[in-house]
Amino acid sequence: MERTLCIIKPDAVKKNVHGSIIQKTLDAGFHIAGLRLIQLSESQAKKFYEVHKERPFYNDLVSFMISGPVVVIALMKENAVAGWRKLIGATDPAEAEEGTIRKLFANSKQENAVHGSDSVENGKIEIGFFFTESELV
Ligand code: ADP
């Protein structure tokens, strides 16, 4: 089975829909290998989104990601990376397909409820950002 990183972002935790998102994830056949509720520090958020540091939305994104607690989840499934991206939908909820997590729960292109790794390689790196191997089942 493949792993991918999910982050339930501060907008979704504030709206109290993190439980609904986790249920939808489980209903879609994903298994949870690790899960924690955490408050990201500014330096953690900056490092996590470092690939976007030249983008105009980077500073706002970092502020948003530290605006409240997030749920970090290591998900497991066959083809987890592609399957999770499909279940969450497009970055901008206005462009996301009906029934996707972002269509259902996102506020905007920035406050878009969830993160998903974009490749198997990045999934490994991103899971390693939050979990040690001994914290995963
Ligand atoms: P995704 O999360 O779908 O992989 P990106 O990696 O392109 O999307 O962007 C990372 C995150 O940055 C997005 O999930 C979203 O929260 C934010 N973001 C991306 N593009 C924009 C934008 N044009 N304006 C505001 N926020 C954005």
Ligand code: MG
């Ligand atoms: Mg991305």
